[in-house]
Amino acid sequence: MSAAPANLGEASVPRLAPGVKLRHDAARDRWTLLAPERLIVPDEIALEILKRIDGKTSVGALCDDLATTFGAPREVIAADVLALLGSLADKGFVAA
Amino acid sequence: MSSPRPEPPLALLAELTHRCPLRCPYCSNPVDLARASAELGTAEWKRVLAEAATLGVLQVHFSGGEPLVRADLDELVAEAARLGLYSNLITSAVLAEPGRMQALASAGLDHVQISVQDADPASADRIGGLKDAHRRKLLVAAQVREAGLALTLNAPVHRQNLDRLEAIIDLAVELGAHRLEVAHVQYYGWALANRAALMPSRSQLDRATEIVTAARVRLKGVLAIDYVVPDYYAARPKACMGGWGRQFLVVNPLGEVLPCHAAPSIPGLVFENVRDRPLAAIWADSPAFEAYRGTAWMAEPCRTCDRREIDWGGCRCQAMALVGNAGATDPACARSPDHAAMVSLASEEATREADDFVYRQIGGLKPA
Ligand code: SF4
Ligand code: SF4
Numbered sequence: 001m002s003a004a005p006a007n008l009g010e011a012s013v014p015r016l017a018p019g020v021k022l023r024h025d026a027a028r029d030r031w032t033l034l035a036p037e038r039l040i041v042p043d044e045i046a047l048e049i050l051k052r053i054d055g056k057t058s059v060g061a062l063c064d065d066l067a068t069t070f071g072a073p074r075e076v077i078a079a080d081v082l083a084l085l086g087s088l089a090d091k092g093f094v095a096a
Numbered sequence: 097m098s099s100p101r102p103e104p105p106l107a108l109l110a111e112l113t114h115r116c117p118l119r120c121p122y123c124s125n126p127v128d129l130a131r132a133s134a135e136l137g138t139a140e141w142k143r144v145l146a147e148a149a150t151l152g153v154l155q156v157h158f159s160g161g162e163p164l165v166r167a168d169l170d171e172l173v174a175e176a177a178r179l180g181l182y183s184n185l186i187t188s189a190v191l192a193e194p195g196r197m198q199a200l201a202s203a204g205l206d207h208v209q210i211s212v213q214d215a216d217p218a219s220a221d222r223i224g225g226l227k228d229a230h231r232r233k234l235l236v237a238a239q240v241r242e243a244g245l246a247l248t249l250n251a252p253v254h255r256q257n258l259d260r261l262e263a264i265i266d267l268a269v270e271l272g273a274h275r276l277e278v279a280h281v282q283y284y285g286w287a288l289a290n291r292a293a294l295m296p297s298r299s300q301l302d303r304a305t306e307i308v309t310a311a312r313v314r315l316k317g318v319l320a321i322d323y324v325v326p327d328y329y330a331a332r333p334k335a336c337m338g339g340w341g342r343q344f345l346v347v348n349p350l351g352e353v354l355p356c357h358a359a360p361s362i363p364g365l366v367f368e369n370v371r372d373r374p375l376a377a378i379w380a381d382s383p384a385f386e387a388y389r390g391t392a393w394m395a396e397p398c399r400t401c402d403r404r405e406i407d408w409g410g411c412r413c414q415a416m417a418l419v420g421n422a423g424a425t426d427p428a429c430a431r432s433p434d435h436a437a438m439v440s441l442a443s444e445e446a447t448r449e450a451d452d453f454v455y456r457q458i459g460g461l462k463p464a
């Protein structure tokens with residue numbers, strides 16, 4: 001089952017929960033996170049994180065990648081990533 | 097009344113058939129059920145799916161009746177996957193042969209929603225009107241999880257099962273469901289005919305709300321619970337379907353395009369058919385969609401209300417059923433002049449001793 005967000009750390013390997021899909025919505029030209037009866041339109045930061053969730057990449061590696069790509073301080077990125085993943089795990093979108 | 101071009105819909109409810117082995121007394125299918133020979137064929141459904149995807153639909157819910165009675169279900173699921181649609185199967189889950197869920201998962205199905213009638217097998221089978229149905233559902237739920245599919249359990253609740261809500265929540269956890277929908281029965285179609293046997297009491301509802309609140313905390317990260325206070329005891333209505341003709345469309349087994357699966361309960365609405373016109377054209381300007389789209393149709397108190405673009409005046413079918421006017425404010429709203437009458441009707445029917453059901457059947461309402 002999905003781990004409680006408290007257990008989420010740099011070593012966790014997040015994946016989208018079963019039944020959750022990230023896809024481009026051509027008609028509206030935006031990305032959407034689709035789940036049963038629910039739909040989220042992620043903001044730009046959330047989208048960058050979600051696109052890197054593949055069930056293989058650890059939270060740590062994901063933060064490294066984002067810090068390099070966006071030239072931002074890694075500890076700021078890590079805090080954002082953990083907060084976002086925690087809230088997505090609570091809502092059942094992400095499992096770790 | 098015609099407004100700027102409507103935003104494209106997000107979801108399609110594909111009612112593949114009205115056939116179903118169960119006979120739930122609150123079934124949301126119309127009282128006049130369509131027969132198998134009148135159903136859209138495989139090629140027609142594929143065209144509907146393609147047109148829906150082009151129009152902007154993201155999610156398709158395969159429903160019925162019981163969609164598993166359609167031999168072409170796997171083919172339709174595969175087509176939805178090919179088109180990039182998120183697909184959900186809404187099933188009573190008593191018909192699935194071993195391996196059926198695995199086959200649907202391989203075809204690209206994303207999610208399964210199984211309805212349960214109760215946590216107590218004898219009561220569940222009585223409510224669904226089919227012997228041994230509950231036990232078979234549990235087997236199919238296990239199949240769903242083995243196939244790696246996400247599972248939602250949907251529990252329509254009412255007076256005759258609400259006292260077992262805790263057991264229903266436990267059942268959802270045992271079955272490995274990710275989500276539980278605790279859905280209060282909505283009173284139109286078959287449920288309207290059974291209202292006096294289904295209406296819960298105020299104290300039952302308060303207890304249910306407490307149970308859900310506690311379970312949500314306890315099961316955080318394990319089971320998400322969807323729960324909405326039933327209309328009859330709410331102060332503000334729900335935005336039914338997210339607003340008429342705003343996000344959602346239904347294609348029924350005959351190919352008629354509806355703004356809501358209950359819309360046939362509103363006399364005078366004419367539904368266009370996918371056999372006659374493209375889906376996009378029907379969505380854009382079909383009179384049945386235009387009738388209650390937006391806010392132009394509203395009368396007071398909705399017309400000048402600050403919530404009119406939040407709940408869009410509530411449910412048209414409920415206004416029809418209770419006030420006799422589909423253009424009236426939903427009586428679930430405390431601002432409706434009919435609200436007090438609705439609340440007293442609910443409390444009166446909740447105390448009836450009449451627990452007998454009128455079961456759903458092809459051929460319409462007949463005395464039991
Ligand atoms: S509500 Fe019951 S009778 Fe109606 S379609 Fe669903 S399972 Fe069948
Ligand atoms: S008056 Fe109409 S718009 Fe206002 S809250 Fe009630 S139903 Fe909604």
